[in-house]
Structure formats: C-alpha cells, structure tokens
Amino acid sequence: MDEVAGAIADQVRRQILVMLKDGRLSAGEIAERFSISRPAVSRHLRVLRESGLVRAELVGRQRLYTLDAERFTELAGWLAQFLEPSGWEHRFDALETEVYRTRRERRTNSAKTGSETDSKGETA
The missing domain is CATH 1.20.5 (Single alpha-helices involved in coiled-coils or other helix-helix interfaces)
Known part of the structure; x- marks a missing residue:
C-alpha cells in the first residue's frame, strides 16, 4: 500500500493514470501530452510500473502501457474508513x-x- 501511495503522490503520475484508464497508450503518446522531457516521463512510467499500477507490453518497437487498477484495492479500502x-x-x-x-x-x-x-x- 505504501508503494502505491508513494507512486500516486506525484501529480504527473496521477495524470498518467487518468490517461490510461481509457485504454492503453504508448510511452510516446503519453510523453506528447506533457511539457516535460521524454526521459522525465519515462522515469514516471518506471515508478508506476514498479509500484504495479501500470503494466508495460512490448509490441514491436513500442512499449504500450495499461492501467492495473487492482493495485488500488488495498489503498481504497484503507481510505474508506475516513469516508x-x-x-x-x-x-x-x-x-x-x-x-x-x-x-x-x-x-x-x-x-x-x-x-x-x-x-x-x-x-x-
């Protein structure tokens, strides 16, 4: 749960998660939507991947990212006590x-x- 909370602490990573809730996107498609550098977006994607919030699939030369919403379950359950x-x-x-x-x-x-x-x- 701490790893998930840490991953969503950053605004850019939260925006990436919102983008991915509608379907999978390539790293390039995600990077195009930000004014930060591609390497910076790649670092954010790595954090999301390592926390288990997104999965990456290599298709040809592209890496496609998808959301893994199940990782939110434990955190959502913990937050529910406050709601x-x-x-x-x-x-x-x-x-x-x-x-x-x-x-x-x-x-x-x-x-x-x-x-x-x-x-x-x-x-x-």
Missing part, C-alpha cells in the same frame, strides 16, 4: 430531521389557528 459517516454525523442528521419536522408542525398548527409564530416558536 464512512461517524456516529456523530448520524446524530446530527437525525437532529436536522427533527428540527425540520418540528418547524413543519409549527407552521401547520399556526395555519390552523391563524396565528403567526416568531423564530422562537412564540405566538406573536
């Missing part, structure tokens, strides 16, 4: 629901009696 609602979030959601229900009841009651209430629920 799940905590107990407090559930309580705040329930409180918000209760506040809206109470306000709706007060409006309904004031419409039946013809009286207006202020923001504190007191009759004006």
Whole structure:
C-alpha cells in the first residue's frame, strides 16, 4: 500500500493514470501530452510500473502501457474508513430531521389557528 501511495503522490503520475484508464497508450503518446522531457516521463512510467499500477507490453518497437487498477484495492479500502459517516454525523442528521419536522408542525398548527409564530416558536 505504501508503494502505491508513494507512486500516486506525484501529480504527473496521477495524470498518467487518468490517461490510461481509457485504454492503453504508448510511452510516446503519453510523453506528447506533457511539457516535460521524454526521459522525465519515462522515469514516471518506471515508478508506476514498479509500484504495479501500470503494466508495460512490448509490441514491436513500442512499449504500450495499461492501467492495473487492482493495485488500488488495498489503498481504497484503507481510505474508506475516513469516508464512512461517524456516529456523530448520524446524530446530527437525525437532529436536522427533527428540527425540520418540528418547524413543519409549527407552521401547520399556526395555519390552523391563524396565528403567526416568531423564530422562537412564540405566538406573536
């Protein structure tokens, strides 16, 4: 997981991964999309290859890169613990629901009696 996290820490490598999610590309096609040198792109591709996030296939004289999204599984599982609602979030959601229900009841009651209430629920 640390190797994957380290590999995606760099913005260029993240951009390469986004490119590869739509299909395989040659090293040259990837390098054309950046203003950095081809050797620099090659170094980024090597890091991604060594982390297991991309696979390289030699086709003729071209090296074609494909994404291996399975390597994200462990990292995504670890990150998920931070995305799940905590107990407090559930309580705040329930409180918000209760506040809206109470306000709706007060409006309904004031419409039946013809009286207006202020923001504190007191009759004006």
